Amino acid sequence: MHKKGNLNYFKLLVTCPEKPGIISAVSNVLLEHKANIVQFDQHTTNPKDGIFFMRIEFDMEETDTAVEKLEQGLRELSESYPMEWELRNKEKAKRMAIFVSKADHCLLELIWRWKSKELPVEIPMVISNHPDLKEVVESYGIPYYHIPLSHESKEEAEQKAMELMEGKVDFIVLARYMQILSPGFISKYPNQIINIHHSFLPAFVGANPYVRAFNRGVKLIGATAHYVTNELDEGPIIEQDILRVNHRYTAEDLKIAGRHVERSVLAEAVSWHVEDKIIVHGNKTIVFT
Amino acid sequence: MHKKGNLNYFKLLVTCPEKPGIISAVSNVLLEHKANIVQFDQHTTNPKDGIFFMRIEFDMEETDTAVEKLEQGLRELSESYPMEWELRNKEKAKRMAIFVSKADHCLLELIWRWKSKELPVEIPMVISNHPDLKEVVESYGIPYYHIPLSHESKEEAEQKAMELMEGKVDFIVLARYMQILSPGFISKYPNQIINIHHSFLPAFVGANPYVRAFNRGVKLIGATAHYVTNELDEGPIIEQDILRVNHRYTAEDLKIAGRHVERSVLAEAVSWHVEDKIIVHGNKTIVFT
Amino acid sequence: MHKKGNLNYFKLLVTCPEKPGIISAVSNVLLEHKANIVQFDQHTTNPKDGIFFMRIEFDMEETDTAVEKLEQGLRELSESYPMEWELRNKEKAKRMAIFVSKADHCLLELIWRWKSKELPVEIPMVISNHPDLKEVVESYGIPYYHIPLSHESKEEAEQKAMELMEGKVDFIVLARYMQILSPGFISKYPNQIINIHHSFLPAFVGANPYVRAFNRGVKLIGATAHYVTNELDEGPIIEQDILRVNHRYTAEDLKIAGRHVERSVLAEAVSWHVEDKIIVHGNKTIVFT
Amino acid sequence: MHKKGNLNYFKLLVTCPEKPGIISAVSNVLLEHKANIVQFDQHTTNPKDGIFFMRIEFDMEETDTAVEKLEQGLRELSESYPMEWELRNKEKAKRMAIFVSKADHCLLELIWRWKSKELPVEIPMVISNHPDLKEVVESYGIPYYHIPLSHESKEEAEQKAMELMEGKVDFIVLARYMQILSPGFISKYPNQIINIHHSFLPAFVGANPYVRAFNRGVKLIGATAHYVTNELDEGPIIEQDILRVNHRYTAEDLKIAGRHVERSVLAEAVSWHVEDKIIVHGNKTIVFT
CATH class of the missing domain: 3.30.70.260 (ACT domain)
Known part of the structure; x- marks a missing residue:
């Protein structure tokens, strides 16, 4: 800040x-x-x-x-x-690669904050397993690489991404990237991959958290930004926040509310990473805000 | 309200x-x-x-x-x-029995809201498996029943509590009561027993949530008021809230912060129950606030 | 929602x-x-x-x-x-004109929620006293009208805006529009002009709220969405929210934090207006959320 | 903490x-x-x-x-x-005098936190212009001094309070004390008198903030803990917080909600003062939390 x-x-x-x-x-x-x-x-x-x-x-x-x-x-x-x-x-801005799938809310939040000079970072590339967001990303002058991904091609796709990033990228943000990275990939970027999980971890670890939150009848909906490790959804937590919901929210409404928490939590976590405010120790973070 | x-x-x-x-x-x-x-x-x-x-x-x-x-x-x-x-x-105030163990923060919050006429309720008795809070409860003119409890005497103790409450109590609040009630007891008070769980459920279901929250390095600490069912910590959620914490908080600090969320969340849930603002449907609540 | x-x-x-x-x-x-x-x-x-x-x-x-x-x-x-x-x-989406000056954060938030179908509205035009945001608005296929404004030309400029909107617009959002509208203009759109004020009203009514908040040493920074009346900053409040700040925040940091509250508060207020959830009564709103 | x-x-x-x-x-x-x-x-x-x-x-x-x-x-x-x-x-606990009138919520919050050892402080006395809270204070073993106060007797009453505190008190908390202290009194305790104001300052400076908040139709209700200076409600802000309210809240409901914010905000501010976490600089505070 x-x-x-x-x-x-x-x-x-x-x-x-x-x-x-x-x-x-x-x-x-x-x-x-x-x-x-x-x-x-x-x-x-x-x-x-x-x-x-x-x-x-x-x-x-x-x-x-x-x-x-x-x-x-x-x-x-x-x-x-x-x-x-x-x-x-401090003068050398970090270089951030953004990985996305189809959802654009976290991606745009990061791009807006970068464009308004609020987030002192460079964005040399966006990498996606889908072509959907190519146009909007390129409209900001940022290169977009579409690397299709199937179960068999995963290793190859990750290899291609690593080649594209080689020497050009300091850290990676998974901005609602709906793929699980391999241990080999993760080990190349220790404490340098930030993910946004769409729940208040450790609640609703895993898939479909909003549907499960709806079924459980929770009164708050959350999001968690964390560093990625080989233990899925278990990496060091950087930031969390919640929004209040009520019985009128459908599962779809929870998802929409969730988008708003996700993007602010992720953007906050990224800004701290960019300004070197985070030290990782074991499975926890010290955040000097 | x-x-x-x-x-x-x-x-x-x-x-x-x-x-x-x-x-x-x-x-x-x-x-x-x-x-x-x-x-x-x-x-x-x-x-x-x-x-x-x-x-x-x-x-x-x-x-x-x-x-x-x-x-x-x-x-x-x-x-x-x-x-x-x-x-x-509405003129007939509900009659609330409070069950406690040793911690007094939730108990005192409820008594204070009752005394300040903020909580339109009667408190015919407090029941505890410990004698510790007898003096403070009686100083408010509320009868305090100490029913000691061992593993073997549980059924007998519950029986005694039910006799004490017979015809005098409409609902029960477990204000940090550190015992698990038997299915037989619970079935006597369907959707009439409110518990405060010291975590943001479904995260940290079960025992020692603050230690586990400390170990997981969460950035928010929560509490959940819910109706008690036979599924431990799985009953319909009435209210939840959180407090922000950081790396400086020890497990003990989390516990102290937790106390503050616990008492406000529990008191809020009780006030809604008392004013008949809650309808339970399946494992969820509709709360007309 | x-x-x-x-x-x-x-x-x-x-x-x-x-x-x-x-x-x-x-x-x-x-x-x-x-x-x-x-x-x-x-x-x-x-x-x-x-x-x-x-x-x-x-x-x-x-x-x-x-x-x-x-x-x-x-x-x-x-x-x-x-x-x-x-x-x-409900099927007939309301038509919203957005008025902006140079700041784009509220504008982009509204456009993004519209584009992601979260905000069921039509945006027939954006009107501005500056040309700066023309390109980004037009990239979304929304017409942008630049109506320059000087002290003398205000009446004429408002006249021109009204002509552009005639028959095409149901309500107006001032998304950080840095001009005071004339009583004549306002009376044409009773309870149909929503403004975002960059403070937690009624604190810091008027200009430069962030500098004044900095000087006063407040610990929370807020924003207020309200309907515009002839009493500056005194119209019916629709929604307010705050962010926590501390002694490390410069006046510039407060302004950045303020941008985040502004856009979420404004977008929320607009969504309620669009879904007819607001009734204005005197100088207050009833919001059925 | x-x-x-x-x-x-x-x-x-x-x-x-x-x-x-x-x-x-x-x-x-x-x-x-x-x-x-x-x-x-x-x-x-x-x-x-x-x-x-x-x-x-x-x-x-x-x-x-x-x-x-x-x-x-x-x-x-x-x-x-x-x-x-x-x-x-750090071993020498500060000695806190609490000034009250008739409302007990802030007083009890401080006493509870002191009793549970959460607030490492000594409470050598409570001073009041009313006799109402004598019994509850004395039940905790704390001396209670009732110093009646009329417009004419103010100087004398303050003199008496100062004598009682002489050599026994390090700082003063005005826990909803409904009297304005004289400059002479204040100058004896520079940055050592903490007040809780029942609004989100600088909004609703002065009397009856809840009625005025109700009339203004605000959507958040706040409280502010600050050091007392000769400028009424203008002293350095230590802490502020808010609660969300809606159109259903009567002025009386706002007051009740306000009580809850007041006591947590005041207790937090006092705990920081007690642990020497606050430095006052000009009209602002640096709070090292």
Whole structure:
């Protein structure tokens, strides 16, 4: 949600077993390299012996050499602190491939937010197992690849998609893509595939959640954005939300209401991913909003 | 939520297979008996061949004889329309037994709403398998019965509770009562036992929902008020709500947040039951709010 | 939210001073003309001497003559009951003109819901004081009229808009249209112009609500859809909603969050208007959702 | 919401004009004094020349001398950084005086949360201009002081309250206290008096907000917890929330709904104050939830 207009904006994400002094140590390295901290978020699972997470946005009015030197400093620090870290240049927008089938609501929400500069991302391509959305996607100047898919051709289709994305895509959004990805495909993009599930997980795991929600007589209808893992519908949850419904809603009405929650939940989750606000730990997410 | 101050206020609940003319027929009977309709709610599962539900609040400035005559008129009508109907005098507050174990949050919420005249109900007794809440309940002038419960004594304990309630209680609220009722007990109070389940059903059916919600990393925590049937956690849902949580919440924090949703959801469901706003149909509720 | 697939679907809206027997009388007329009531909603401001409102959806498998006869029956009834009534054929979609300036979020939401058949409406034209959105509107096959506007030309511009709409438009949606309409214009479309105000009215009436919300340090940001009257921002409220914000939100972030509430609140209000679910009474709305 | 069970738990709150290196400098001082940071929150109004806010929870397994030395270190640091800071021992519960009139809903909510140990606070006294709530307050073992109040006796009454609180109270909660405090009284407790206003401020500033909300026909009803300043209803907002209402709600129903929002909003605000999660800056709050 936050736009800061500066040049040379960076984000540092750190995961580390708890050890006293880590904030001090990291902030000293940043200061030494003339990095000015703009936003700082932290979480620990347990102050005694837990895992420590840190997200730092900083400003560095420097050249590429300076960045290299900072990275060198962080590498040296990780000899004392067994930390995993990633440094990201905020100016380099992530490249997002969108996978769709026939439904357009999540796709359009993402495209609108991209077009209005609300979602700082590049969309190098949309990939679909159906031709239906080709025209609307291309009207925004985005390449659309239709890769037909049958039970037998799945491996081949995934191979083709991977070739198209090779070197061009940083993460994937399944915007109501009605196919299950193979473990091989998923392993190529760990914590880089976001799916929107049309229920309030873990309720109604699996197919036809709206019909099942209708039959169960629930009073709220939900949606869940999560990272995709090999356990179907079991990946780390990023965001969830609900809409209130009542006895007048038919299964079809629930589906329509569901579309509205789906698109806002997915777009929110994608915006956090794009701004590096999410750290995945085990099967959970830390989201620094 | 609605208080109307009139005398001789009645509510008529009707369930009937769809048949043209039913609104006309019922409203004619009411008019004939000088009943003035104040609020009218209706629902049909399907206008062609579904089930039709109707809830009518009316005002009748008349004597008991008039009521008898109206009932006679409705009985005659049900020869043409195969309808089930119930007529309730709004002035006669329902009598609610509250079952508790050790947690007091739902209990206190109900007592406070009763005391502040927000919940038009009588509370002839609180029954518990623990002695802990005796003092606070009695401080409100409400009798408290402690019926200890072991695995072997369950039947006997339920028997004792039924004797205590005989002729004194219209419906039962399980306000975090940590025991499973026997089918025999439940069958005595069809659609008259309201439970609060500490999850957003059907997610986390069963025990320890907050720990499981913590482990699953959900971003919303919920509660569900439902009528009790022999299928555990599967009875008709009356109301649900959620609170937003985040990665900072421990399992204990989720439990605390859960308490707040539980008590408001339960109190809302009870208020609808008390005002005869709920019709149960199969495993679902129609709630005329 | 409710789609029913039948032919010859009608809606009857009634406003009448309270008088016993009105439900009976109206439902009898409907029955007599073989109209089968599908949905019935009612409200009264006061059962003693208030105003009574009724909305009836019904199915009539009949010809135009039958409709005329029914209308005749209702006319006759209004000799006994001083009621105002409107009969609407659900099959005839309302025709909506959208007025916009430069912002596209509300416009696109409405167009998308129309295109996805979620909003049963016709959009004969979009009118704007700017040319910016011409291309996107025309890509959906909707005529776009750019009527430039200066302080002096306002009357002329409104005149031109009225001519364009003459006979082609049933109601108007101001989808972030940044001009104040003249009393003359408004009086031509009583309760037929819906505006979206970018605040939780009556907070932040007037201009720049997001900057003022930022300065006041509010924790929720809202939007309000209302009918337009000559009292600026004072017309009958149809729908409101909010989003939670925090100290990290800049005024610009509030504006972005506001866009999301605006479009969902406006689209919801429009859908209710389109399905004749709203009755305006004085400066308030009765919304039969 | 967060309970951590450790001994010697501290919170450090810092406000400082932006200056590079402040996180590094403060965390170094903490490390030097063997303080282990458990939670770290930060906010800046503008990274270039704004105000910087920091909240640090830390654990220090040390004696009182160590705390003195740490304070000395922070004092020395504030020679280089023009920072305001406060160090608070989490173990010392704040002492809260509750001011009430006749309504009990906010009072009981606070007492319940205190009794269930959800709100880590002491309640040394309740002060009221009415005798009505004496019995219920005393039943919890809390002293209740009835200080009658007339227009002439206001100064005297406030004087008496101040004497009662002298040395025994850290902050004051106006739990539906229907009197306006004098500037003299308020100035004794800067940012230490929390009020609950029964509207979604700045809508319906002043008296009778529910009647005015009813007349305006709003679709949401709200409540606002804020610090009290000399500008009535204009103090820094801590928390706000809303409930959805509809045309069926009478002004009385709105009031009842309002009670539920009021008590949860107030209790939430108080819990944040108690855990030192709020920094006031100008007329706004930074709330580190």
